[in-house]
Amino acid sequence: MSAIMCSFVYGLLRSGSSRQTEMDALMAQPTRVTLPFNFIGLPALSVPCGFSPRGTPVGMQLAAKPFAEDILLRLGYAYQKATEWHAAAPPLL
Numbered sequence: 618m619s620a621i622m623c624s625f626v627y628g629l630l631r632s633g634s635s636r637q638t639e640m641d642a643l644m645a646q647p648t649r650v651t652l653p654f655n656f657i658g659l660p661a662l663s664v665p666c667g668f669s670p671r672g673t674p675v676g677m678q679l680a681a682k683p684f685a686e687d688i689l690l691r692l693g694y695a696y697q698k699a700t701e702w703h704a705a706a707p708p709l710l
Contacts, residue, residue: 651678660686662693665702672708 654661659680666677677696681689697703 654678654680659683660689662689664693664696665705666700667702668705668707674707 651661659682661678661680663676663678665674667675669675679689679692
């Protein structure tokens with residue numbers, strides 16, 4: 618099994634919703650995308666990867682096999698060094 622098990626880009630938001638509705642939906646289910654990894658004990662990490670059409674932040678979640686936190690953190694760090702999403706701010710309401 619490879620060190621990095623899977624990576625996901627989550628489309629959590631509906632395209633026709635308002636920005637406030639999107640934020641409310643995210644806050645209502647904060648563990649929706651982390652629950653499977655928490656449940657089975659896999660290390661996971663989310664890195665910023667852009668913004669929705671409405672301007673809300675979008676993250677990419679990476680997960681690794683058990684005890685591969687070092688590889689996962691290096692991957693997240695490499696992604697952050699290769700992109701500028703971690704420094705970007707969403708537009709004001």
